[in-house]
Amino acid sequence: MDKRIYLSPPWVGAPERKAVDEAFRSGYVAPCGPMVDEFDRRLGILSGRHAAAVASGTAAIDLLMEELDVGRDTIVISSTLTFIASVGPAFHRGARLVFVDSDPDTGTMSPRLLERALWSFKLRPRGTRLVVIAVDIYGQCCDYDAIEALCAEYGATLVVDAAESVGATYRGRPSGSAGVAAVYSFNGNKILTTSGGGAVVSGDPKIVKRARWRAQQAREKAVWYEHCEVGYNYRMSNLLAAVGCAQLDRLPEVLRRKRRIFDFYQALLCGDKRPGRQISPFPCGDFTESTRWLSVFLFPTKKERDAVAARLAAANIESRPVWKPMHLQPAFGGCKTFGGEVAEDLFRRGLCLPSGAGMGPAQLRRISKAVRGEA
């Protein structure tokens, strides 16, 4: 059996090893240290905002939920087409979750349906707050301008889950540059990895400073341990921040490779233009330049999607359906949802194909053969 081809494995090598080695020899094997400061600084440049690296994207979202005091008196409106980590922290704080469908042309949160959701909560009880978590998926940004304008109009606070869009742009702005704050993820499968990690980014330096402080147990300035607030242990370690810096050096090359992989699949799959026979790329708004973190395609039917997935699996090649929408998750049964059919259709017909930046021509040939049933 040929070696397994994974969906989105880390692309790391000598520069990352060297960075860890140097950090190790510097003596900063603890959390905190100069590489964390350096990673924060470089993430600030990448996002055009301030940034604090933390233990995971989920931790970053949790810190923002704490910052926004999300609790039982909060209605949290999120895209339904996402990974559960977008809403897990709000769920654990007892917030009421509400889901909004994708726009069929952009694949991300529908501003039209978001407005319907916001409108429906206009007469909410006094003291009930609205938080919107808009999600960038598969390397592309959601419609920042439209969503930001709606949140401003209806008095909702916007957070952007940019875990999957590191390196993308929205009308020329960096991903994660909308809302009061945004999060990035550097999990092992994301476009850049620190093996595990994430970041809070915000235009407001106070939000970032508080996130960093809470991630270190919210310790007051005193020689003993003094706490006016209860924090978390969500720090990123100095060793992993060193990996993050080495990964940031690679970003331009990662983007080139990811986009080339997407072009390869498009040429392979999208030749048949007959109505009802077309395989098309996952929808993407013209306002965003996608990184193609994952190459995702929609098949004419679920049956055809499943057939290709089965052929890939038989050749020891990993693929995966599009995110199962949150409103279909048993854990969130009963949550109010605006629309839902678009995300359900994307889930039914969409397939994520192997997209590792480290893939070479031999692997792409293997995938191509398996997709065509020649393997």
Ligand SMILES: *Cc1c(COP(=O)(O)O)cnc(C)c1O
């Ligand atoms: C990966 C991901 C997260 C969580 O990031 P972790 O670093 O794995 O905790 C959150 N939201 C989305 C949309 C993601 O894809």
